[in-house]
Each structure stands twice: as structure tokens, then as C-alpha cells.
Amino acid sequence: MMSKCSIVPSPNEVQLFHSLNGIQRLAETRRFKAWFLDQFGVLHDGKQPYPGAIATLEKLAVSGAKMVVISNSSRRASVTMEKMKNLGFDPSLFVGAITSGELTHQYLQSDRGAISLEGLGLQVVENVEEAEFILAHGTEALGQPSGSAHPMKLEDLEKILELCATKRIPMVVANPDFVTVEARALRVMPGTLATKYEELGGEVRWMGKPGKIIYEEAMKMAGVDPTDAVAVGDSLHHDIKGANAAGVESAFISCGIHAAELGLNSFGEVADISLVQALASKFDARPSYVLPAFIW
Structure with missing residues (x-):
């Protein structure tokens, strides 16, 4: 169950973003050659597409925009696109996808030799003291040498992290999100574990938003400069703050x-602008545009 809080904005705050009902007006200006789209919370909720999301993508494609999925998902890019297809999205509308899982795979391959989750000979150890690093790509289980996953509560995983921190074992985070939307509920993600690990004094390598690397890879994929792109996301800390760091304009999805x-209770409900402004200030994030959902 999601808790609610009240945010009191400062009367001296000046609105620095444009409030939109949908993306039509922005898309028709052809201001941006590339759109970097977060998936969870923007295009779908993990179970089904949001109302209007597929139609909006199709109309955006007609405008000639290049679209790239950028996600803190720990899945490889190919698996992400397959999931999008299974949810009813047309993969041909996208230039491709850049995910934290894909970046992690590339990082492990180049930085540590032939070790990663798929096809690169990763050896999972049962004894923490034998580990060279921690790979965080979930929050509900611990990987076993057999390849299976042992279900484990978050607090028990955190106890293991305490031991890892004392051994100064570095962590690679294949999904930096703190939480994600899953069927209108919030689910704890690996970024929460990583933050705990840093608090314990552990070294963390963040492989996704709000780091600039994922935006830089998306720009390479689309063949554009920062001034030609806009990033659409629902997380002020990850999507919007990351876009700010990369010099890319951004659109914040409030739902x-x-x-x-x-204080929003239904999809597409318009947020109070003063509340959005106060929340953005809290996260030190600066969205260029704010809209209720990814709709036309």
C-alpha cells in the first residue's frame, strides 16, 4: 500500500517547466529528433501498457522522431524489447534499447574479463568470502552456485551486505532504481540495496540512471547531440536528474x-503544479515539461 504525504511549496518558487496535457504540441514542433523513453511508469506498468501509450508511440513515429527505450531494468536490451513486443508494442518503432542490464554486461566483460550473467562464464559462489564482487539485479532472492535463486527477505539480504562491506567487496548494480511501478503498486528495487551498501561503507558501481552513461549510449544509438533529445520518465531522482546531468531536456510523467x-489516485489525473515544483526541488531535479501521462 502506497503512503501519502503533504508537500508545502515555498511561495517564492518560480515555475521553471512547461505544463502539458500530452505530447502532441511538443511532438508537432519537431523540436527533438530523438525521444528517450523510460518503460516502467511511462509506457507500461510491468503487466500491461498504459492507456494511450501504444497509439502515442505510433503518432510520435509518424513525426519522424527516433525513439530509444532507456531503462534501469537489469534485463539485457534484447530481452527488454521482447517483453515490449509481448505487451503489444511494435519493436520496429524503436531504434533500440539501452538498459542497465546491458551496460552491466558490457562493463563486466570489458573491466573484469569473461564474467557476466550470460555466456561469459560467471561463477556464483555460496561463501561471501570467496566473492570478487556483488552483482545486484534483484531484491527478493540470493543466487546459488546451481543457478537457482534462494528466496530471501530484504532485511536478510541487508545482513549479508554488512558482511560484504567488512570484506570491502565492491558491488555492481544492474538496476539502480529505488522502487518501480508494478500494477499501480511500488516494488523495492536494487538501488535500495545499493544505497544501504554505500551507507555501510561499501563501494558501488551504478550502471544506469541517474548516471550519464545510459543517456550517452542512447545518443550514440540515435545519432544525436544532447540538444536534439528529450528524455521522458516518471522518476525525478533517476530519469529527470539523470537527463539534467547529461544536458538533455526532460519530460516528467506525474502519474x-x-x-x-x-496526491494522485487515478491514471491521467493532473497533478497540482505547486506540488510538482516542491517535489522536484526536494530531489534537485529540473524537468523541462510536466504531463500526467505519456499520452498524445
């Missing part, structure tokens, strides 16, 4: 993970 904080 995503911050819905409860903004």
Missing part, C-alpha cells in the same frame, strides 16, 4: 512512482 506523493 508514475511519485503519484502518491503528489
Whole structure:
């Protein structure tokens, strides 16, 4: 169950973003050659597409925009696109996808030799003291040498992290999100574990938003400069703050993970602008545009 809180904005705050009902007006200006789209909380909730999301993508494609899925998902890019297809999205509308899982795979391959989750000979150990690093790509289980996963509560995983921190074992995070939207509820993600690990004094390598690397890879994929792109996301800390760091303009979807904080109870409900402004200030994030959902 999502909790709600009240945010009191400062009367001296000046609105720095444009409030939109949908993306039509922005898309028709052809201001941006590339659109970097978060998936969870923007295009779908993990179970089904959001109302209007597929139609909006199709109309955006007609405008000639290049679209790239950028996600903190720990899945490889190919698996992500397959999931999108299974949810009813047309993969041909996208230039491709950049995910934290894909970046992690590339990082492990180049930085540590032939070790990664798929096809690169990763050896999972049962004894923490034998580990060279921690790979965080979930929050509900611990990997076993057999390849299976042992279900484990979050607090028990955190106890293991305490031991890892004392051994100064570095962590690679294949999904930096703190929480994600899953069928209108919030689910704890690996970024929460990573934050705990840093608090314990552990070294963490963040492989996704709000780091610039995922936006830089998306720009390479689309063949554009920062001034030619806009990033659409529902997380002020990850999507919007990351876009700020990369010099990319951004559109904040208010009916995503911050819905409860903004007092929103239904999809497409318009948020109070002063509340959005106060919440953005809290996260030190600067969206260029704010809209209720990814709709036309």
C-alpha cells in the first residue's frame, strides 16, 4: 500500500517547466529528433501498457522522431524489447534499447574479463568470502552456485551486505532504481540495496540512471547531440536528474512512482503544479515539461 504525504511549496518558487496535457504540441514542433523513453511508469506498468501509450508511440513515429527505450531494468536490451513486443508494442518503432542490464554486461566483460550473467562464464559462489564482487539485479532472492535463486527477505539480504562491506567487496548494480511501478503498486528495487551498501561503507558501481552513461549510449544509438533529445520518465531522482546531468531536456510523467506523493489516485489525473515544483526541488531535479501521462 502506497503512503501519502503533504508537500508545502515555498511561495517564492518560480515555475521553471512547461505544463502539458500530452505530447502532441511538443511532438508537432519537431523540436527533438530523438525521444528517450523510460518503460516502467511511462509506457507500461510491468503487466500491461498504459492507456494511450501504444497509439502515442505510433503518432510520435509518424513525426519522424527516433525513439530509444532507456531503462534501469537489469534485463539485457534484447530481452527488454521482447517483453515490449509481448505487451503489444511494435519493436520496429524503436531504434533500440539501452538498459542497465546491458551496460552491466558490457562493463563486466570489458573491466573484469569473461564474467557476466550470460555466456561469459560467471561463477556464483555460496561463501561471501570467496566473492570478487556483488552483482545486484534483484531484491527478493540470493543466487546459488546451481543457478537457482534462494528466496530471501530484504532485511536478510541487508545482513549479508554488512558482511560484504567488512570484506570491502565492491558491488555492481544492474538496476539502480529505488522502487518501480508494478500494477499501480511500488516494488523495492536494487538501488535500495545499493544505497544501504554505500551507507555501510561499501563501494558501488551504478550502471544506469541517474548516471550519464545510459543517456550517452542512447545518443550514440540515435545519432544525436544532447540538444536534439528529450528524455521522458516518471522518476525525478533517476530519469529527470539523470537527463539534467547529461544536458538533455526532460519530460516528467506525474502519474508514475511519485503519484502518491503528489496526491494522485487515478491514471491521467493532473497533478497540482505547486506540488510538482516542491517535489522536484526536494530531489534537485529540473524537468523541462510536466504531463500526467505519456499520452498524445
